[in-house]
């Protein structure tokens with residue numbers, strides 16, 4: 572597979588680094604198109620991929636074209652791309668809120684894929700959800716899955732609406748966990764732990780709990796019950812959370828994220 576990435580910013584750069592690090596695509600088969608010279612040089616030097624500043628006929632010699640520019644630049648970039656893209660090429664967009672219908676109107680392209688990655692892609696631990704239009708074949712879908720599995724893990728959605736739902740869960744999810752971590756760090760500080768100590772305590776707790784969850788292959792509910800002895804400390808905190816409807820509040824917040832994703836979609 573030969574891939575063009577348009578936009579080597581936070582997300583495009585992270586995906587490029589993950590693909591090369593995992594040897595999913597040889598650097599020679601990747602072209603980065605990035606208008607900012609400093610970013611372009613840095614990424615092409617580190618990864619060994621081909622690079623150039625502008626979208627031109629070079630697009631035609633690649634199988635897949637990934638759009639990783641900001642949504643506000645998307646129309647201008649797609650109008651440029653429309654001059655070169657070929658009907659057999661797969662266009663993959665990681666741009667939040669830009670629907671396949673909108674992309675198709677500008678690009679006139681049948682094979683379209685929308686992906687919602689998240690920020691841990693920066694360390695090849697991202698969670699990506701993708702939806703492919705029906706024109707994208709099975710082999711091409713497998714290729715997309717391999718591509719985003721190399722950035723962490725990846726799931727194929729059955730409809731485009733699931734991209735907004737994934738935005739509310741995995742896309743925005745790191746922000747929710749950072750918020751929870753913030754409250755734990757602040758509590759640790761109030762007990763007298765230094766900032767460094769507090770962050771270490773919370774980081775390792777979250778990491779250990781996640782790894783344990785993965786290794787045990789049970790639901791979080793089962794694990795929560797296992798660690799909540801009757802009359803114990805964990806249960807004291809969990810009972811308090813429940814009395815304040817924290818669980819409901821989290822679900823309502825996630826619903827707000829979903830509605831906002833829908834509102835921002837065009």
Ligand SMILES: NC(=O)c1ccc[n+]([C@@H]2O[C@H](COP(=O)([O-])OP(=O)(O)OC[C@H]3O[C@@H](n4cnc5c(N)ncnc54)[C@H](OP(=O)(O)O)[C@@H]3O)[C@@H](O)[C@H]2O)c1
Pocket residue numbers: 577578579580581582583584604605606607610624625626639640641642644648665666667668687688689690742
């Ligand atoms: N960051 C995240 O966590 C995240 C998560 C999920 C989805 N996304 C999606 O990923 C996309 C990119 O986000 P980002 O945070 O990576 O943005 P970013 O850091 O601004 O990267 C976009 C890059 O594209 C370049 N660019 C703009 N127009 C171009 C053109 N015509 N040709 C070549 N390069 C061009 C920009 O250069 P200049 O700086 O010179 O304009 C910039 O370096 C967004 O649509 C966003 O919705 C991001």
